[in-house]
Amino acid sequence: MSHPHPELSAPPELAKGALRVIPLGGLGEVGRNMTVFEYDGRLLVVDCGVLFPEDHHPGVDLILPDFAPIRERLADIEALVLTHGHEDHIGATPYLLRERGDIPLVGSELTLALLDSKLREHRLKETVHHRVREGDRLTFGPFELEFVAVNHSIPDALAVAVRTGAGLVLHTGDFKMDQLPLDGRITDLRAFARLGEEGVDLFLTDSTNAETPGFTPAERSITPVIDQVFRDSAKRVVVACFASHVHRVQQVLDAAVAHDRKVAYVGRSMVRNMMIAKELGYLTVPAGVLVDAKELATLPPERVVLISTGSQGEPMSALSRIAQRTHSFVHIEEGDTVLLASSLIPGNENAVYRVINGLARWGARVVHKGNALVHVSGHASAGELLYCYNIVRPRNVLPVHGEIRHMLANAELARMTGVPNVVVAEDGVVVDLVDGVASVAGKVECGYVFVDGSSVGDITESDLKDRRILGEEGFLSIIVVVDSVSGKVSGGPEIHARGNALEGSSFDDIRQPIIDALDRAIAEGTTDAYHLQQTVRRVVGQWVNRTHRRRPMIIPVVIEA
Ligand SMILES: [Zn+2]
Ligand SMILES: [Zn+2]
Numbered sequence: 001m002s003h004p005h006p007e008l009s010a011p012p013e014l015a016k017g018a019l020r021v022i023p024l025g026g027l028g029e030v031g032r033n034m035t036v037f038e039y040d041g042r043l044l045v046v047d048c049g050v051l052f053p054e055d056h057h058p059g060v061d062l063i064l065p066d067f068a069p070i071r072e073r074l075a076d077i078e079a080l081v082l083t084h085g086h087e088d089h090i091g092a093t094p095y096l097l098r099e100r101g102d103i104p105l106v107g108s109e110l111t112l113a114l115l116d117s118k119l120r121e122h123r124l125k126e127t128v129h130h131r132v133r134e135g136d137r138l139t140f141g142p143f144e145l146e147f148v149a150v151n152h153s154i155p156d157a158l159a160v161a162v163r164t165g166a167g168l169v170l171h172t173g174d175f176k177m178d179q180l181p182l183d184g185r186i187t188d189l190r191a192f193a194r195l196g197e198e199g200v201d202l203f204l205t206d207s208t209n210a211e212t213p214g215f216t217p218a219e220r221s222i223t224p225v226i227d228q229v230f231r232d233s234a235k236r237v238v239v240a241c242f243a244s245h246v247h248r249v250q251q252v253l254d255a256a257v258a259h260d261r262k263v264a265y266v267g268r269s270m271v272r273n274m275m276i277a278k279e280l281g282y283l284t285v286p287a288g289v290l291v292d293a294k295e296l297a298t299l300p301p302e303r304v305v306l307i308s309t310g311s312q313g314e315p316m317s318a319l320s321r322i323a324q325r326t327h328s329f330v331h332i333e334e335g336d337t338v339l340l341a342s343s344l345i346p347g348n349e350n351a352v353y354r355v356i357n358g359l360a361r362w363g364a365r366v367v368h369k370g371n372a373l374v375h376v377s378g379h380a381s382a383g384e385l386l387y388c389y390n391i392v393r394p395r396n397v398l399p400v401h402g403e404i405r406h407m408l409a410n411a412e413l414a415r416m417t418g419v420p421n422v423v424v425a426e427d428g429v430v431v432d433l434v435d436g437v438a439s440v441a442g443k444v445e446c447g448y449v450f451v452d453g454s455s456v457g458d459i460t461e462s463d464l465k466d467r468r469i470l471g472e473e474g475f476l477s478i479i480v481v482v483d484s485v486s487g488k489v490s491g492g493p494e495i496h497a498r499g500n501a502l503e504g505s506s507f508d509d510i511r512q513p514i515i516d517a518l519d520r521a522i523a524e525g526t527t528d529a530y531h532l533q534q535t536v537r538r539v540v541g542q543w544v545n546r547t548h549r550r551r552p553m554i555i556p557v558v559i560e561a
Contacts, residue, residue: 003028003426003427003428003429005426005428005429005443008429008440008442008443009442009443010442010443010444011430011432011441011442011443011444012441012442014038014432015432015434017165017166017434018039018166018432018433018434018435019037019038019039019164019166019167019169019202019432019433020037020038020039020430020431020432020433020441021035021036021037021038021202021204021398021425021430021431021432021433021438022035022036022037022038022069022070022428022430022444023035023036023400023425023426023427023428023429023431024036024065024066024067024069024070024427024428024446025049025051025064025065025066025092025427025446026047026049026065026088026400026401026402026427027399027400027401027402027407027425027426027427027429028403028404028407028426028427029051029403029427030051030088030208030345030346030347030401030402030403030406031049031050031051031052031063031088031345032049032050032051032063032064032065032088032091032092033047033048033049033065033088033089033400033401034046034047034048034049034065034092035047035171035204035400036069036070037143037162037164037169039142039143039164039165039166040141040142040164040165041076042076042078042141042142042143043070043073043076043077043078044077044078044079044081044140044141044143044162045070045077045079045080045081045096045103046080046081046083046160046171046173047080047081047082047083047089047090047173048065048080048082048089048090048091048092048093048096049065049086049087049088049089049090049091049092050062050063050064050087050088050091050092051063051064051088051448052087052312052314052345052347052348053450060450060451060452060459061451061452062091062092062450062451063448063449063450063451064092064095064448064449064450064451064456065092065427065446065449066428066445066446066447066448066449067095067096067099067449068444068445068446069428069444069445069446071099074099074100074103075100077100077103078104078140078141078142078143079103079104079105079106079130079140079143079145080093080096080103080104080105080106081106081107081145081160082105082106082107082111082112082115083107083111083157083158083159083160083171083173083174084107084108084111084152084154084156084157084158084173084174085107085110085111085113085114085115085154085156085244086153086154086174086242086244087244089173089174090107090111090114090115090118091118093105093115093118093119094118094119094121094122094124095451095456097119097122097124097127098122098124101124101126101127102126102127102128103128104128104129104130104140105127105128105129105130106129106130106132106138106140106145107129107130107131107132107158108131108132108133108147108156108157108158109131109133109156109280110154110155110156110276110277110280110282111156111157111158112129112131113276113280114244114273114276116129117272117273117276132145132147132158133147133158134147134148134149134158134188134191135147142164142165143162143163143164144162144163144164145160145161145162145163146160146161146163146195147159147160147161148160148161148170148188148191148192148195149185149186149187149188149191150172150173150174150175150187150188151175151176151177151178151181151185151186151187152173152174152175152176152378152379153174153176153242153244153245153247153248153377153378154242154244154245154246154378155183155185155246155247155277155282156185156282157173157174157175158173159171159172159173159175159187159192160173161195166201166433166434167199167201167202167433167436168195168198168199168200168201168202169200169201169202169203169204169433170192170195170200170202170203170204170392170394171204171400172203172204172205172206172388173206174206174208174378174379174401175187175206175379175380176209176216176377176378176379176380176381176384177189177215177216177380177384177387177388178216178218178219179218180218180220181218181219181247182219182220182247182250182251183247183282189387189388189391192388192391192392193391193392195392196391196392196393196394199395200392200393200394200395201394201395201396201433201436201438202394202395202396202397202398202433202438203389203392203394203396203397203398203414203419204397204398204399204400205385205388205389205397205398205399205400205410205414206379206380206400206401206402207399207400207401207402207406207407207409207410208377208379208380208401208402208406209377209379209380209381209382209406210381210382210385210399210402210406210407210409210410210412210413211382211405211406211409212377212381212382213381213382213383214381214382214383215381215383215384216376216377216378216379216380216381216384217373217376218376219247219248219251219376221373221376222251222341222373222374222375222376223251223255225372225373225374226251226252226255226339226341226374227255227258229337229339229367229372229374230255230256230258230259230261231259232337233302233336233337233365234302234335235301235302235304235333235335235336235337236301236302236304236305236306236333236336236337237261237304237305237306237336237337237338237339238305238306238308238319238322238330238332238336238337238338238339238364239252239305239306239307239308239338239339239341240307240308240309240310240311240319240338240339240340240341240342241307241311241340241341241342242309242311242342243267243269243270243272243273243274243309244273245341245342246273246274246277246282246283248341248342249274249277249283249307250283250284252305252307252341253283253284253285253286253289253290254286256289256305257286257289260303261302261303261304261305262289262290262291262295262296262299262303262304262305263289263290263291263305263306263307264290264291264292264293264295264296264304264305264306264307265290265293265306265307265308266293266306266307266308266309266318266322266327266330267308267309267310267317267318267319268309269309270307270308270309270318274307293306293329293330294329297329301333301335301336306330308322308330310322310355311340311341311342311352312342312344312345312348312351312352313348313350313351313352313353313354313355314351315351318330319338319355320351320355320358322359323354323355323356323358323359323362324358325362332359332362332363332364333362333363333364334362334363334364335363335364335365336362336363336364336365337364337365337366337367338359338364338365338366338367339367339368339374340352340356340366340367340368340369340374340375341374341375342369342375343369343375343377343378344369346403356368379401382409382413385410385413385414386413386416386417389413389414389417389419390417393419394414394419395419395420395421395436395437396419396420396421396422396423396433396436396437396438397411397414397419397421397422397423398422398423398424398425398431398438399411399414399422399424404424404426407424407426408424411424421437421438421439423438423439423440425440427446428443428444428445428446429442429443430442430443430444447461448461466553473550473551473552473553474497474498474552474553475497475498475552475553475554475555476495476496476497476498476540476544476552476553476554476555477495477496477498477555477556477557478492478493478494478495478514478536478540478554478555478556478557479491479492479493479494479557479559480492480493480494480514480515480518480532480536480556480557480558480559481558481559481560481561482518482522482532482558482559482560482561483560483561484560484561487522487523487527488519488522489515489518489519490561491559491561493507493510493511493514493515493536495507495510495511495540497552505548509543509547510539510540510543513539513543514536514539514540517535517536517538517539518532518535518536518558521535529558529559529560532558533556533557533558534556536554536556536558537554537556540554540556541554
């Protein structure tokens with residue numbers, strides 16, 4: 001659910017010369033990152049991502065940041081900066097562009113290429129792109145931007161420094177400090193130090209792994225583990241990872257070559273993204289290793305590797321379909337190995353273990369984060385964050401990107417290094433930087449926006465509650481006819497139960513209490529159908545709870561005849 005802050009009210013008008021930060025998503029959950037900066041009446045947006053739904057969001061495809069707080073001010077947006085190509089940073093961009101198509105989009109080569117394929121799917125043309133790389137400086141209205149290389153679980157990620165009259169802001173985006181990354185592109189701590197020397201007034205830092213002590217291991221450290229998995233596999237190897245994890249895919253391609261296996265991509269986003277990464281030179285595909293997925297059937301199983309999407313247990317993904325044996329051409333057999341080379345994003349645990357169990361049931365050996373070092377995180381651990389605070393020496397810190405526990409842990413790290421002012425804020429909580437000091441100024445209303453098929457924002461959190469109740473508890477319908485002249489129950493109550501333990505049970509005990517309650521309500525002057533229905537709902541609800549310990553959806557219908 002969203003993060004209401006009843007103790008806060010709307011922020012006052014922004015003071016002249018001050019900078020306002022309005023987080024619309026990502027501060028309170030891992031996903032749908034979006035932060036708005038306001039200065040001198042103009043807006044700069046950093047990231048615009050999606051959050052993937054969990055089990056308690058039945059029928060929801062995606063969750064977006066709430067654009068409502070800036071909907072009246074879309075014309076004031078100078079640019080949308082995309083720090084990197086992950087879905088939780090770019091995925092909601094098409095939905096924002098539907099509201100204003102010519103917002104300038106700023107990002108690195110790979111980030112914009114991944115975004116581009118998404119924009120084409122949404123049939124958005126005529127978009128405005130500004131391709132940048134580390135070291136570049138670009139000015140949009142009152143915002144002077146400078147881009148800094150950061151290392152993450154996708155190539156070509158950038159941190160962004162924003163200079164305005166209110167001071168210097170540094171936003172890390174998602175980052176870690178792998179000192180020996182596969183592509184040699186490290187987080188540019190020299191630039192962090194230079195900006196620190198200049199004086200960083202507000203530092204927004206990735207909180208995802210702030211609770212994890214020490215340092216995130218190097219991506220390279222999993223190479224020997226992948227090699228061992230290949231050596232131990234007598235039959236096919238299926239590797240599931242994020243469709244954007246170019247370096248992980250690179251490691252699997254290299255292992256396949258070393259073990260004389262052929263590789264095919266399974267899953268639309270994997271095929272598409274790896275094509276883009278290869279074309280732009282971020283992925284090196286050794287000659288002859290890649291084959292079409294359908295060709296694999298002609299090869300003996302010990303020569304086969306599949307690289308698939310679905311490492312988070314997404315129900316429609318290739319891996320989920322493989323686990324349920326509904327995939328059109330991949331059938332798991334006894335002796336196959338499945339390698340889940342990915343993290344477990346909080347909230348996805350049930351879905352992932354469902355997939356692991358499904359695969360194991362068909363006889364596959366499943367190697368995952370829980371039983372081997374087959375994944376390293378893309379985010380800085382506590383040790384790296386401490387380094388950053390000591391290097392940058394910011395005046396104010398605002399932890400971003402994480403659940404509240406992650407942000408609080410990150411805040412504590414900042415305080416330990418002596419940062420004078422740390423502000424923890426969740427989505428919608430407005431933070432102003434005035435005369436070099438950041439503080440909470442109020443809140444804007446900002447909830448979760450659910451995408452359900454082609455509808456955006458039509459379903460609400462209370463609709464979802466109804467769906468959950470229907471799914472888990474079924475429903476009870478009660479039809480009563482009240483004679484409008486005599487004010488007495490003249491038909492029913494007719495009671496039906498569907499989709500729950502009450503189906504087929506006897507409702508004899510409750511009929512008379514319903515009639516009595518209605519008679520009493522009418523005698524006390526209640527005449528309208530709505531309030532009579534509420535009476536029925538209350539009587540039936542208490543009875544089902546008392547006698548059956550259930551809370552089905554109760555649909556009372558009172559007809560006046
Ligand atoms: Zn990321
Ligand atoms: Zn992220």
